[in-house]
Amino acid sequence: xxxxxxxxxxxxxxxxxxxxxxxxxxxxxxxxxxxxxxxxxxxxxxxxxxxxxxxxxxxxxxxxxxxxxxxxxxxxxxxxxxxxxxxxxxxxxxxxxxxxxxxxxxxxxxxxxxxxxxxxxxxxxxxxxxxxxxxxxxxxxxxxxxxxxxxxxxxxxxxxxxxxxxxxxxxxxxxxxxxxxxxxxxxxxxxxxxxxxxxxxxxxxxxxxxxxxxxxxxxxxxxxxxxxxxxxx
Numbered sequence: 488x489x490x491x492x493x494x495x496x497x498x499x500x501x502x503x504x505x506x507x508x509x510x511x512x513x514x515x516x517x518x519x520x521x522x523x524x525x526x527x528x529x530x531x532x533x534x535x536x537x538x539x540x541x542x543x544x545x546x547x548x549x550x551x552x553x554x555x556x557x558x559x560x561x562x563x564x565x566x567x568x569x570x571x572x573x574x575x576x577x578x579x580x581x582x583x584x585x586x587x588x589x590x591x592x593x594x595x596x597x598x599x600x601x602x603x604x605x606x607x608x609x610x611x612x613x614x615x616x617x618x619x620x621x622x623x624x625x626x627x628x629x630x631x632x633x634x635x636x637x638x639x640x641x642x643x644x645x646x647x648x649x650x651x652x653x654x655x656x657x658x659x660x661x662x663x664x665x666x667x668x669x670x671x672x673x674x675x676x677x678x679x680x681x682x683x684x685x686x687x688x689x690x691x692x693x694x695x696x697x698x699x700x701x702x703x704x705x706x707x708x709x710x711x712x713x714x715x716x717x718x719x720x
Contacts, residue, residue: 495520495615495715497706498623501637502672502683504644506694506702510637511619512566513703518617518716522560523610525620525627526590527570528603530581531558533589535572543589546598553602591671597680615715621675624686633713635692635706636685641668643695 497514501507508524515522532553533543541548561569570578580586593599607627610616618627624634639647645665652659675683685691690709694702710716 494611494613496611496623496628496631496633497615497617497710497715498628498631498634498686498689499617499619499637499706500621500623500625500635500683500685500689502621502639502644502668502675504647504668505637505639506647506699507619507635507637508568509566509699510635510702510706511617512562512568513699514706514710515617516562516566517707518615518710520615520617521610521612522562522568523607523616523618523620523623524560524568524570525603525607525618525623527560527568527581528553528558528606529594529599530586530590531556531570531572531577532599532603533593534577534581534583534586536593537586537589543592544596546596549593549596550598550602553599553606558606591674595674595678595680600680621683622681624689625684626681629686633710633715634686634689635709636689637702638691638693639695640693641665641672644668 499507499511511522532549535552535556536543536549539552541552557573559571563569568578569576570581604627607618610618611628620627624631624636642665645661645668648664649659649661692702692705707716
């Protein structure tokens with residue numbers, strides 16, 4: 488079912504590690520638009536469920552929990568997304584590995600996805616929204632005037648994640664990261680509800696050999712061509 492939106496939306500979808508989070512943050516800042524990190528919403532639900540000892544397979548309870556959480560996103564230093572839940576900064580807590588695993592379980596539940604659908608659409612407020620996720624262009628904002636599907640090889644995404652973790656002095660195996668990314672890709676692309684795939688009218692960009700600056704410039708030009716940057720250029 489089509490969802491007619493009243494404000495412009497740029498939908499940025501793609502697998503984990505493709506650079507879509509950084510791209511979305513930069514676009515939101517450059518355009519002075521609102522930002523939605525939809526993946527973080529599922530992490531927030533998982534984090535809250537773990538804190539409340541809510542079973543991760545209890546769809547009705549998790550859906551009810553999802554509707555009670557008030558989440559905001561802001562862009563901080565170095566394109567980092569700051570996540571606030573009910574006024575509390577939980578950016579670090581929701582990136583914990585335990586929360587990541589729980590979020591992957593929560594995100595496949597149809598009741599949770601349905602509960603968060605209207606929450607996500609409510610982020611579309613003037614002057615515009617940059618929405619980062621896996622089904623922004625296919626399900627949440629199917630009428631978005633610009634849809635980007637940012638991809639990269641599993642090997643490149645594993646290398647990027649490896650460097651991030653090494654820079655934080657965290658011991659990690661590149662082989663294990665690659666295996667984890669491939670497994671997550673398979674789950675995301677084969678799930679029955681909102682599988683990871685480009686929208687039919689999405690612009691697909693392979694960032695494997697591109698810097699984030701090059702990706703941004705390419706998407707910014709697309710936004711200019713569609714009249715989305717006129718008020719900010």
